Amino acid sequence: MLRNLKTASLWLAALFAASSVAQACEESVSDTAQVTQVYPSADVLPENLLRFYVYFSEPMAREGIWDSVVLLDEDGKVVPGAFIENKFDLWSPNDRRLTVLFDPGRVKTGLVAHNTLGRALEPGKAYSLQIRSGAETRRGCTLTRSYEKTFVAAQADFEAPDLAKWHVQAPMANSTEPLLVTLNGPMDHVSLAYRVRVTDTAGAKLGGSLRLGRDEREWIFTPRAPWASADYRIEVDTTLEDIAGNRLTGLFDRPLDSDGYSQPGQKTESLTFKPRSN
Numbered sequence: 001m002l003r004n005l006k007t008a009s010l011w012l013a014a015l016f017a018a019s020s021v022a023q024a025c026e027e028s029v030s031d032t033a034q035v036t037q038v039y040p041s042a043d044v045l046p047e048n049l050l051r052f053y054v055y056f057s058e059p060m061a062r063e064g065i066w067d068s069v070v071l072l073d074e075d076g077k078v079v080p081g082a083f084i085e086n087k088f089d090l091w092s093p094n095d096r097r098l099t100v101l102f103d104p105g106r107v108k109t110g111l112v113a114h115n116t117l118g119r120a121l122e123p124g125k126a127y128s129l130q131i132r133s134g135a136e137t138r139r140g141c142t143l144t145r146s147y148e149k150t151f152v153a154a155q156a157d158f159e160a161p162d163l164a165k166w167h168v169q170a171p172m173a174n175s176t177e178p179l180l181v182t183l184n185g186p187m188d189h190v191s192l193a194y195r196v197r198v199t200d201t202a203g204a205k206l207g208g209s210l211r212l213g214r215d216e217r218e219w220i221f222t223p224r225a226p227w228a229s230a231d232y233r234i235e236v237d238t239t240l241e242d243i244a245g246n247r248l249t250g251l252f253d254r255p256l257d258s259d260g261y262s263q264p265g266q267k268t269e270s271l272t273f274k275p276r277s278n
Contacts, residue, residue, distance in 0.1 A: 012255040025141035032057055033045040033137050037130065039189045040243045043150070046157035048107050050245040050252065052100040052129055052149075056139045059095035059138040062087055068135035068143075068158035069100060074126040081106070082120035095138060098276060100129070108243075109253055121153040159185055160251055163269050164238060167226035173229040173275035181219040181234065181271075188241040195237040198223070201230060216243070227275040236272040 015191035022163055025033075037055040054069070066085040074242050077080040084090075102120060105113030120129060129149045136142055165184035171177035179198065191213055198206045198221055208223040237246040248269060 025139075033143050034145065035131050037127075038147070040186055040193060040216055041154065042186055044154050045121075045151050045265045046155065046244050047119050047123050047153045048156040048158075048244045048253065049121060049153075050104070050107060050241075050243065051188075054098045054100060054129075054131060054180070056096050056098070056137075060098070061136040061138050061140075062091055062095065064160055065098065065135060068132040069098070070130050070132070070247055071120060072128040072130055076128075079120050079127070081117065089112050095264055095272050104245075122179045123153050123163055124237055126152050127149065132204070135189065156253075157185065157241075157242065157246065158251055158253065160188065160246040161185070161236075161242055161248050163248070166271065168234065168271055170273045171275050173277055174226050175275075177227055178220075179221045179223075179234075179273075180213075183217050183219060186216045186243050187219075188243055188245075191239075191241045192219055195240040197235050199229075199233045199235055201232075206232075229275060229277060231272055231274050234273065235268045236270065238267045 016135050034057050039053040039055075039075060040049070065087075066083070069083070071082040073079055084103055086101070090101060103113060105111045106117050106119055108114060127150070129151075131143070131147045131209070133143045133146045136211060162184050167182040169180040169182070171179050181196075192212060193210060196219055198208075200206060204223075205224050207225075208221055210222075211220050212218060213220055236248065241247050241252075
């Protein structure tokens, strides 16, 4: 009898807690739990695309997220085995950015998974990355609506980032005009945020704000203080990646034993510019 009463009490407590969470979610400000951005932002993406980044408006629950993140083909069917479904390692520390990683074994040629299954994306076909409304937030609510990013797959990208092909539009001296760098293709936006910086002649990093232009093909830096009439450097870590995982040191698709991509240690390459006088 006592055991039955205790079980009933626990059941009622759990039901009350679930009801309280549901009520709190209903009473919260509308449209708070949603997908705010997905990168890459372009509508045409290479078949050897390595990852998506999904940004949420609030911290998400890590458990069960892969029940709500799927890749659909042009017939609306789920593409099986497209992503690596890691529960913990692919979240940002604040649980608001999820890295959706395509299975590297299928992306990279010469591996068993690639030879058996091929890539998840086929050139010329349309796809949709779908984040379903059942995805839960850390506070126990669900997304207010599903989100879809549609795109068309193109031929594989086998061009590595190359500073020799970057175009620098120098800003005006004694102003806070933005520095515009046009890149040789779409780059990984997280990589652009952390692996490119501007330094002065003494090697000190300049403070300022960063934004990315058209399809992550432009790096735009606005300094906190006006530009001096002096030389500056744009320093780029050689680990900078494009959206297919290619780096300054080589292609993602090269064999590991001959690819600088896999070598340890971090180096930098740089470009020099001087602000315009008129």
